[in-house]
Amino acid sequence: MEKVTNKYDRRSFLKSSALAGGGLMLSFSFLTGFKRSDGSSDASGLNEGWKELVGYIQISSDNVIKLICPNPEFGQNVMTSLPMILAEELDVNWEDVLVEMGPHDNVKLGPQFTGGSNSVRMYWRPLRNAGASARQMLIKAAAQTWGVAASEIKTNQGILSHGSGKEANYGEMAALAAKLPVPKDVKNKDVQNFSIVGNSKKNVEGLKVVTGKPLFGMDYRVEGMKIAMIQHPPAFGMKLKSFDASQTLKMSGIQEVFSFKLYEDDFEQGGFDTRTFNELIAIVGNSTWEVMNARKKLKVQWEAAGELKQTINGRGGKTEMIIPGRLETTANQYEMMAEQAKKPARQLRKDGDPETAFKNAAQILERTYNAPFLAHNCMEPMNFFAHVEADKALVAGPIQAPGWMEPTLSKLLNLPPEKIEIQMTRMGGGFGRRAYAQYAYEAALISQKVKAPVKLIYTREDDMTYGIYRPMYTATYRAALDENKNLIGFHVKGGGIPESPIHENRFPAGAIDNYLAESFEIPSNITIGAFRAPRSNFNAAAEQSFLDELAEMMGKDPIEMRLELLDRASKNPVGERNDYDPKRYAGVLQLLKEKANWKGPKEGNVSRGVAAYFCHNSYAGHVVDMINKDGEPYVEKVTSAVDCGVVVNPDAAANMVQGAVVDGIGNAFYGGLRHQNGVSEQSNFDKYRMIRHHEAPQNIDVHFVKSEVDPTGLGEPPFPPVFAAVANALYQNTGRRHYNQPFMTEPSSI
Amino acid sequence: MAKYNLNINGVKRSVELDPTTPILWVLRDHLNMPGTKFGCGIAQCGACTIHLNGMAIRSCQLPVSAVGNQEITTxxxxxxxxxxxxxxxxxxxxxxxxxxxxxxxxxxxxxxLKNNPKPSDEDIQATMSGNICRCGTYLRIKEAIKTAAAK
Structure with missing residues (x-):
């Protein structure tokens, strides 16, 4: 098969600098604007405005090959899978390479953003090109050295060879290769000839993880470092009035207690500079335990914050937001959503004439779904190290988007960005939470004030009650059937606190002649953020439960009913824009049907639920097998099918799908954060129920669609459909439909 | 403040600190042994698990004053x-x-495995249910324990 040729833009450049040993350092900068490997330029999930991408390879003269991982690792395996892509095209033996986490340098290393299931898809082409370019330069260096034509030189696992018998390893040619210009064209390997990508490789940090090496921000330490904690208001909608730290300051090991503003009132926030509390108290001391204890001695007066105006300059441009001052209670939040849902909403998409379809319907199915706020609950609580000096700063810790935090840090510290060094540690989970860097800003401001290196630590309670949650959502779905039970109209109206979940251009849009999608938002002082597959994690739960009930009403098998709709969307799509590819969507359902041996929703004492969803340009579906264990519904087995294009590291990819399934079951059954007068009712794992070992399935059988399509997202897509597959199995198990999460303690207040 | 001589991983370590300090923070802050993790501080997540005389315990709930010369393994x-x-x-x-x-x-x-070299699935579930994995790796944890038990 003919190789793909990739051209570098004229403005691309090679920066080369000699290593101590006279080796080669290649770094490519692509100043050509950003386009993801899947061809979409739509910013899904978390991303915004990529401009530069770079691959990064170092080879020493003694043939040590070092591959730099550009993106922060939070458990999605990028520290292994991204270097695998480099190694594939460079043509080196995987066992011979060293992998290192890169420094923060968006010019050299690209966006360096972990989120939106973007890592592999946005780095796929750039890293392949970087590896292939480096290989080509090494070949050219050998050709010049040996006086032969480059086309006669072959590479094999880090060895250059020529038919005359000449042979050299990459290290021997690295110094000369570093002086050569970057090739204008590079040939990528054919996907079918891959020997590293597509073959499972173990986590490069596996040994460090199991031996407890200091990988995480929590483990970051420098000599003379102080420990800091913050005290934030006890409720959303409250602010600091005054405090008395006299008892705190008497405690051993305490250095300083002061209040500080994270942002000045008129501070123009970036899109991810979410402002939960304006003013905080910092407690700084020698050790964690001393600071924890001393904090308890603070005497603080809080008062109502009232209405707040914020200016946010995010990717959607500059907006002014009025944040209400009310102290919210969960029961009222559900009431507010129900009330708002009765009012006219913003129309997002309309195909055909849905009003007439519903007027002429023989049968209408209408159902409302609700879901609570969710806390991310990363196992490693938020923390950051900062050492801010008069003319420079070093900050280090767990962060998903270092490039977004840099401009804000620069403004807050009044230091130019080039004087701020950001180090990314391994993250003890992220799930979207660590794209919001307020904890890093707090650490930096505290360090600046106390003029010392400081590590800010959140306790679990600080972490769980600080906001930036998955929003609360509601959606009402309606379907119109004619007298022959044909689906003639579809309507979804969704909203949330404080954002709407609706993706109007996704399935089943495109498959139904008369379609209407509407949206509303209810502002709140409870802050929210991206949470593994934002919005999708609710939409899939609601829509895929609704389709299950609709299929039953239509007298159809739930998989067949979806396949019929997808067939319609494929052959004769409705509307101008449908985000999904109905063939790939159907392909996942077909694979799922085969692998799960699906015959229907009941198999003896096993209740089966099915759901599939499209997001982050990938397709994922599950069949959940539920039984009763000790009188409780229990998901014993899950069969999963995923189409995410080429799978880079199959075993790690399967691990992520399995994790998404467990995460989905846990949140569907137990997840939820409730409020009473603005106070979070749960603040630790004694009250916030997390799924545990005995509640996880015995078996999660993961299948990937075989594909040569450039990789699409994987960290998020398997998560959203789990909720609905669980709900649909629950219905088969209990005979009752579940509309309100979490299912095991379905809220009575709705 | 009080002085304690601790037996950690077979080595005597001396620390002088507040008697209420949990071993978790003695290890992490005072002895620079960060492999034992802080997760919840209330013995609900298991991230801070260590061995005390061979028994798995949550070090966030074990004050330094209660240890004496018992053997700690991290x-x-x-x-x-x-x-x-x-x-x-x-x-x-x-x-x-x-x-x-x-x-x-x-x-x-x-x-x-030290106390029960061939645990059943139920034994594994019962024992491991005190340790939360937010990424949801429970299935592989179970498989790994079975592999280790077979060795």
Whole structure:
């Protein structure tokens, strides 16, 4: 098969600098604007405005090959899978390479953003090109050295060879290769000839993880470092009035207690500079335990914050937001959503004439779904190290988007960005939470004030009650059937606190002649953020439960009913824009049907639920097998099918799908954060129920669609459909439909 | 402030600090042994699991004053080079995603196998249910424990 040729833009450049040993350092900068490997330029999930991408390879003269991982690792395996892509095209033996986490340098290393299931898809082409370019330069260096034509030189696992018998390893040619210009064209390997990508490789940090090496921000330490904690208001909608730290300051090991503003009132926030509390108290001391204890001695007066105006300059441009001052209670939040849902909403998409379809319907199915706020609950609580000096700063810790935090840090510290060094540690989970860097800003401001290196630590309670949650959502779905039970109209109206979940251009849009999608938002002082597959994690739960009930009403098998709709969307799509590819969507359902041996929703004492969803340009579906264990519904087995294009590291990819399934079951059954007068009712794992070992399935059988399509997202897509597959199995198990999460303690207040 | 001589991973370590200080923070802050993790501080997540006389316990709830000369083993002392059968099984099954909870999981699993070398699925579930893995690697944890038990 003919190789793909990739051209570098004229403005691309090679920066080369000699290593101590006279080796080669290649770094490519692509100043050509950003386009993801899947061809979409739509910013899904978390991303915004990529401009530069770079691959990064170092080879020493003694043939040590070092591959730099550009993106922060939070458990999605990028520290292994991204270097695998480099190694594939460079043509080196995987066992011979060293992998290192890169420094923060968006010019050299690209966006360096972990989120939106973007890592592999946005780095796929750039890293392949970087590896292939480096290989080509090494070949050219050998050709010049040996006086032969480059086309006669072959590479094999880090060895250059020529038919005359000449042979050299990459290290021997690295110094000369570093002086050569970057090739204008590079040939990528054919996907079918891959020997590293597509073959499972173990986590490069596996040994460090199991031996407890200091990988995480929590483990970051420098000599003379102080420990800091913050005290934030006890409720959303409250602010600091005054405090008395006299008892705190008497405690051993305490250095300083002061209040500080994270942002000045008129501070123009970036899109991810979410402002939960304006003013905080910092407690700084020698050790964690001393600071924890001393904090308890603070005497603080809080008062109502009232209405707040914020200016946010995010990717959607500059907006002014009025944040209400009310102290919210969960029961009222559900009431507010129900009330708002009765009012006219913003129309997002309309195909055909849905009003007439519903007027002429023989049968209408209408159902409302609700879901609570969710806390991310990363196992490693938020923390950051900062050492801010008069003319420079070093900050280090767990962060998903270092490039977004840099401009804000620069403004807050009044230091130019080039004087701020950001180090990314391994993250003890992220799930979207660590794209919001307020904890890093707090650490930096505290360090600046106390003029010392400081590590800010959140306790679990600080972490769980600080906001930036998955929003609360509601959606009402309606379907119109004619007298022959044909689906003639579809309507979804969704909203949330404080954002709407609706993706109007996704399935089943495109498959139904008369379609209407509407949206509303209810502002709140409870802050929210991206949470593994934002919005999708609710939409899939609601829509895929609704389709299950609709299929039953239509007298159809739930998989067949979806396949019929997808067939319609494929052959004769409705509307101008449908985000999904109905063939790939159907392909996942077909694979799922085969692998799960699906015959229907009941198999003896096993209740089966099915759901599939499209997001982050990938397709994922599950069949959940539920039984009763000790009188409780229990998901014993899950069969999963995923189409995410080429799978880079199959075993790690399967691990992520399995994790998404467990995460989905846990949140569907137990997840939820409730409020009473603005106070979070749960603040630790004694009250916030997390799924545990005995509640996880015995078996999660993961299948990937075989594909040569450039990789699409994987960290998020398997998560959203789990909720609905669980709900649909629950219905088969209990005979009752579940509309309100979490299912095991379905809220009575709705 | 009081002075304590602790027996950690077979080595005597002296610390002088507040008697209420949990061993978790003695290890992390005072002895620079960060393999034992802080997760919840209320013995609900298991990230801070260590061995006290061979028993798995939550170090966030164990004040330094209560230890005396009992033997403490941490992840740093479980093996010289990460070659404890449980650690090897963890690598074989590539269990970790983010990895933060895994040292606690491994310490709980190692204590389980020491006291019950051939645990049933129910034994594994009952013992491991005190350790939360937010990434959801429970299935691989179970498989890794079975692999380690077979060695």
């Amino acid at each position: 992840i740093e002392g479980l093996s010289e080079n990460g070659d404890h059968p449980v650690q090897e099984a963890w690598i074989e099954h590539d269990v970790a995603q983010c990895g933060y909870c895994q040292t606690g999981q491994i310490m709980t699993a190692a204590a389980l």
